Amino acid sequence: MKLNPLEFFDTYELIASPNTYSPIVPNECRYCGEKSEVLFKTDCHLIPELLGRNHFLSRDECDNCNQLFSKWESHLAIFARPYLSLSNIKTKNKVPIFQSRTDYKDQPRTSIKIEEGSTKRLIHSNLDDFILDTEKGLLQIATRNPGFIPNHIYRALCKIMLGMMPSKEFFENKDFFKWLEGTQELPEICHGFQYKSQKKYYKTPSAQLYKAKKIVVGNIAYPEFVGIISFANTIVQFYLPLSENYLINHSDQNSMNLVVYPSFAFDGDMKQNQKFKIRHITNFDQKEPYKSDEKFTFKVN
Numbered sequence: 001m002k003l004n005p006l007e008f009f010d011t012y013e014l015i016a017s018p019n020t021y022s023p024i025v026p027n028e029c030r031y032c033g034e035k036s037e038v039l040f041k042t043d044c045h046l047i048p049e050l051l052g053r054n055h056f057l058s059r060d061e062c063d064n065c066n067q068l069f070s071k072w073e074s075h076l077a078i079f080a081r082p083y084l085s086l087s088n089i090k091t092k093n094k095v096p097i098f099q100s101r102t103d104y105k106d107q108p109r110t111s112i113k114i115e116e117g118s119t120k121r122l123i124h125s126n127l128d129d130f131i132l133d134t135e136k137g138l139l140q141i142a143t144r145n146p147g148f149i150p151n152h153i154y155r156a157l158c159k160i161m162l163g164m165m166p167s168k169e170f171f172e173n174k175d176f177f178k179w180l181e182g183t184q185e186l187p188e189i190c191h192g193f194q195y196k197s198q199k200k201y202y203k204t205p206s207a208q209l210y211k212a213k214k215i216v217v218g219n220i221a222y223p224e225f226v227g228i229i230s231f232a233n234t235i236v237q238f239y240l241p242l243s244e245n246y247l248i249n250h251s252d253q254n255s256m257n258l259v260v261y262p263s264f265a266f267d268g269d270m271k272q273n274q275k276f277k278i279r280h281i282t283n284f285d286q287k288e289p290y291k292s293d294e295k296f297t298f299k300v301n
Contacts, residue, residue, distance in 0.1 A: 003278075005264075006262075007260075008210075008259050008262055012212055012259070013210060013211055014210055015165075015210065015211045016161070016164040016166055016208070017206070017207060018046050018047065018054075021164050022166070023059040023060035024060055024167055025060060026059050027040050027060070029061060029065055030060040030163070030177070031062070031181065034064065036062075039062040040062055041063055042066055043057055044058040044061040045057060046058050047160055047229075048073050048160075049091050050073060050076060050080060050091055051080055051205040052089050052091060052204055052205040052232065053090045053204070054205055065181075069159050072152040072153070073156045075152035075153050076152070078146055078148040082098045083234050084096050084231070086112060086296055087201050089203060089231070090203075095113075097112065098111065101144045101145065110129045110143070128142075129142040138297055140295055141295070144291070144293055145292045145293070148289065149288065150281075150285070150286040151188075151284060151286055151287045154190075154192075154284035154285075157236065157238050158180065158238070158240055160207050161225065161240060172245060173245065175243055176240065176241065176243060186244075188241045188285055190282060190283060190284040190285035192237055192280075192281035192284055193236070193261065193280060194235070194236050194278070194281055195234065195263035196233055196234050196277075196279075196296075197234065197263070199266070201233050202230045205229065205231035206228075206231075207230075208227070209225060209226075209228075210227075210228070211226075215249060216254060219253060219254050220254065221250055221251075221254040222256075223242070224240070224243065224246050226239055226240075226261070228261055235261070235263040235266070237261045
């Protein structure tokens, strides 16, 4: 995939991150409007710690909404676990243990665990999940991830972005929050992109919300809001649903252009970006369990 690294930043501008976060109204839930102090006892994170330990706290998310969102975040945790385990990234309390799924009775599992107090990986394996290339000095590990629901992951990711959304965009896009709580339908963009970094690891996860400088240029339309989540050794790009305001300005005659975030730049080789593999996600609209098989390659001596 050959990309122009500057196209994304020509099209989008950064409007929110945990470092710029400010509550709409402190101790008033931005999602449901709850104001009772009794329901603000939990430390709610802007980026859930299932993506890595962090101290980015929300001051306008109530306990009830936090509990509601946890059902989506449990699927995000399943998706993220192999990246965290293999990258030795701590979540809230420790580095998570990854266990592969079993597809038939008595099938051996591959489990990956970091030894306490060290970086040593303890791998109990199904040998079918490993390929060793002695000539190139490469070890490939296949992780048979337990099933997760892609649409739940999409909603969990969008929730992170809505939790940081500045007040101007918040008041202009109240329908996003109705969509999140399930009381309003909005067109969802089922596409996204994922990049596995070769060099950079995110001990602390990061989140960025971008907004299109112009949503229509000629007969080309761009999604208004783009989310970027970085954790462990992976970067995920996704798009918020199309809001009512967006649809007013959008014509069916316009073609939608999805500009790819230049995640490969973090590996430092801008001129050779066509060699980097960016996975195109196409199933964020899937509401049934999906079983993924990921492959990770390591250099060995």
